[in-house]
Amino acid sequence: xxxxxxxxxxxxxxxVFILVAITAILPLxxxxxxxxxxxxxxxxxxFVGTEWFEETLANPRLHDALIRQFMFxxxxxxxxxxxxxxxxxxxxxxxxxVAFCLVIVALPLLIPWNAIGTIWQIFLRxxxxxxxxxxxxxxxxxxxxxxxxxxxVAVMLMEFWHWTPLVILLAYAGLQAIPEAYYQAARxxxxxxxxxxxxxxxxxxxxxxxxxxxxxxxxxFLIYAEPFVLTGGGPGNSTTFLSIYLYKLALGQFDLGPAAxxxxxxxxxxxxxxWLFYQALQKVGTGD
Numbered sequence: 001x002x003x004x005x006x007x008x009x010x011x012x013x014x015x016v017f018i019l020v021a022i023t024a025i026l027p028l029x030x031x032x033x034x035x036x037x038x039x040x041x042x043x044x045x046x047f048v049g050t051e052w053f054e055e056t057l058a059n060p061r062l063h064d065a066l067i068r069q070f071m072f073x074x075x076x077x078x079x080x081x082x083x084x085x086x087x088x089x090x091x092x093x094x095x096x097x098v099a100f101c102l103v104i105v106a107l108p109l110l111i112p113w114n115a116i117g118t119i120w121q122i123f124l125r126x127x128x129x130x131x132x133x134x135x136x137x138x139x140x141x142x143x144x145x146x147x148x149x150x151x152x153v154a155v156m157l158m159e160f161w162h163w164t165p166l167v168i169l170l171a172y173a174g175l176q177a178i179p180e181a182y183y184q185a186a187r188x189x190x191x192x193x194x195x196x197x198x199x200x201x202x203x204x205x206x207x208x209x210x211x212x213x214x215x216x217x218x219x220x221f222l223i224y225a226e227p228f229v230l231t232g233g234g235p236g237n238s239t240t241f242l243s244i245y246l247y248k249l250a251l252g253q254f255d256l257g258p259a260a261x262x263x264x265x266x267x268x269x270x271x272x273x274x275w276l277f278y279q280a281l282q283k284v285g286t287g288d
């Protein structure tokens with residue numbers, strides 16, 4: 001006789017579906033609704049179809065913000081992934097120093113995002129900031145609010161300090177999961193430190209590094225609070241990334257139709273590139 005199937009477990013999933021519907025699906029459908037209408041006031045709206053999408057895609061300000069966003073995300077990946085792996089390799093693998101190192105490394109991740117911007121805003125001030133005043137005291141003029149290059153340096157330093165610890169922790173966890181037998185075999189064969197890293201550690205880290213790349217790309221592409229507090233998107237529009245541009249469009253100009261269409265384009269861009277990253281990393285992992 002076939003054993004009857006117990007479907008009561010599905011009742012435990014229903015609250016999750018309800019929560020997702022409230023927090024994700026319904027807001028998304030609201031944005032889709034706004035993206036195809038021109039809203040003049042309460043109860044006054046006109047269906048415009050794809051007009052807002054065409055206008056948004058043709059806007060040069062979007063192109064500039066998108067270029068800045070890609071530059072920022074690429075720089076984040078090129079610096080944070082190798083730096084995180086190097087620091088993880090240098091950390092102690094056992095002993096009392098392990099807990100201390102992990103706590104110190106994780107501290108930036110515990111600070112709220114808006115507080116990060118305020119901390120670095122004070123830290124980089126040319127008059128009283130610890131770093132800003134120190135750089136100016138040695139004869140190097142530095143004011144991150146005055147030039148686009150200075151603002152980019154400030155934002156990148158803040159980003160590296162805040163999020164490299166995430167890569168470090170992921171890489172360290174991956175290194176700790178490698179069995180000691182692999183290292184013993186490498187020592188017997190007389191493998192160098194580089195050979196051990198190339199043929200043992202790096203292949204074993206591929207899974208966690210895939211996660212790190214995807215997380216850091218998505219997070220960097222969605223960055224908003226830190227640069228907004230630190231630079232406000234300036235000077236000019238030099239640090240106006242996609243999220244800040246969307247904020248200015250939606251709340252600064254209150255153009256709900258174009259802002260809704262931009263948010264959907266934004267969402268699709270992140271989805272597309274995350275999928276491409278995942279497929280590329282999977283191919284690297286399988287050796288195709």
